[in-house]
Ligand SMILES: Nc1ncnc2c1ncn2[C@@H]1O[C@H](COP(=O)(O)OP(=O)(O)OP(=O)(O)O)[C@@H](O)[C@H]1O
């Protein structure tokens with residue numbers, strides 16, 4: 001059974017897409033069969049892999065709103081061992097359209113479980129890990145991801161406003177667990193854009209580790225300009241500059257995520 | 265008639281709140297009667313002024329959903345010459361609730377125009393400038409702000425993903441101008457988190473100035489850790505550290521915004 005992990009945080013610009021794209025690429029490099037689902041109308045995870053966001057094609061919108069099949073939507077072999085379900089601009093209207101549909105919170109779960117079920121996929125095709133990149137809100141797109149997922153990986157920027165928003169996110173996770181998805185756990189919290197030269201970064205790290213203990217990954221993602229350059233080349237960091245601190249951090253995070261799965 | 269300016273960009277973490285809070289504080293320091301409206305459920309602009317987000321009080325939610333009066337909601341004199349309409353967690357549910365109300369796109373416009381109309385307010389009370397901080401989405405909360413405003417100030421982070429999202433934002437502004445608010449103009453684009461040591465920042469600046477010319481403010485907001493420390497003390501930058509590069513940049517931006525208004 002694939003591990004389905006939503007990468008979520010309603011605070012904007014904390015590194016959700018950067019984490020989803022680079023973690024997916026590192027898991028694929030470790031020959032884990034990986035699927036990345038882009039649930040954000042901005043389609044940054046799509047363009048982070050060099051996929052044209054504006055090309056005329058079926059996207060996640062068609063999978064959850066107009067009942068296209070998984071096979072029609074998935075882009076296979078974007079990099080070896082990695083498939084991507086792309087997003088596009090038409091997803092922007094999905095928040096409103098979903099409200100009028102049956103099962104509006106379960107659309108992604110149903111679409112994925114049909115595709116991921118052992119009956120549908122031959123052995124060699126089944127995924128080990130599914131990552132879902134979420135938009136910066138707690139609306140129906142993120143709720144769909146939290147219902148489809150078995151756990152949530154939370155990128156947390158080492159800044160004050162980001163820390164403030166954590167409580168609202170954890171309250172929402174509890175609500176979803178109570179009402180829609182009893183299996184939903186916290187996969188882990190990963191500190192992002194850590195700048196060792198600033199007091200603020202150290203203060204946030206101390207506070208978060210103090211409060212969440214084991215749930216916080218040992219790996220801390222440093223602020224590293226190579227990570228923000230890579231998307232303009234349409235490449236995850238391990239294909240853009242494998243020797244930089246950003247790449248080493250995401251490789252280490254992927255190791256922790258892979259080990260974490262074995263325990264549960 | 266007050267200038268009503270929405271501070272908007274659906275890309276997350278680009279500096280919307282930091283710009284709204286610090287521009288409002290600088291305009292107030294220049295003795296412009298200023299109102300800051302926090303339209304984001306994260307309520308970062310509220311806590312950026314040291315206002316307790318969780319206190320039991322009426323918020324923007326009550327003004328646009330349950331028809332509370334402006335007087336009941338506004339917090340006067342947060343700093344001299346500055347009033348704030350705070351946000352709170354209950355705004356998170358507003359996206360869905362607004363969908364079921366009459367005039368769902370006009371709720372903020374109606375609430376403000378009643379309060380700002382010359383008939384309602386004695387001369388000395390009337391605002392010179394109203395700033396509206398928007399959430400990172402193009403949903404009904406941001407649409408309400410774009411309908412209530414006469415112009416949009418766009419903070420643009422000097423990064424690739426932020427540049428990619430600009431087109432979607434400008435398309436939405438055109439849609440709103442066409443369907444809901446014929447007066448809506450672009451007030452200006454301000455480059456934020458500029459780091460002169462990186463090629464990426466210079467590339468983004470060159471591209472944006474090349475494409476948008478005069479619409480881009482001369483003032484560029486540098487990446488400056490003091491700007492991200494100030495919110496943890498509940499203070500805008502001019503009250504936290506007036507001598508830092510972040511404060512000087514926002515003072516200069518306020519001068520440009522004040523001059524820009526005279527031309528139009
Ligand atoms: N560790 C890092 N070091 C330097 N830059 C980073 C790092 N992580 C992310 N970035 C850059 O910061 C910006 C925000 O990151 P990203 O877009 O991944 O965040 P997000 O949470 O997905 O944003 P949104 O809320 O809009 O979806 C991007 O331009 C990205 O390239």
Ligand SMILES: Nc1ncnc2c1ncn2[C@@H]1O[C@H](COP(=O)(O)OP(=O)(O)OP(=O)(O)O)[C@@H](O)[C@H]1O
Nearest residue numbers: 012159276277278279280281282400486487488492
């Ligand atoms: N010029 C700057 N230099 C350094 N840090 C900054 C600067 N501008 C903003 N920040 C910090 O970057 C983070 C993102 O900024 P901010 O929250 O203002 O963006 P936003 O667009 O309002 O985010 P959201 O999309 O979540 O509403 C915050 O932690 C803020 O303190």
Ligand SMILES: [Mg+2]
Nearest residue numbers: 016017040044
């Ligand atoms: Mg993202």
Ligand SMILES: [Mg+2]
Nearest residue numbers: 280281304308
């Ligand atoms: Mg904000």
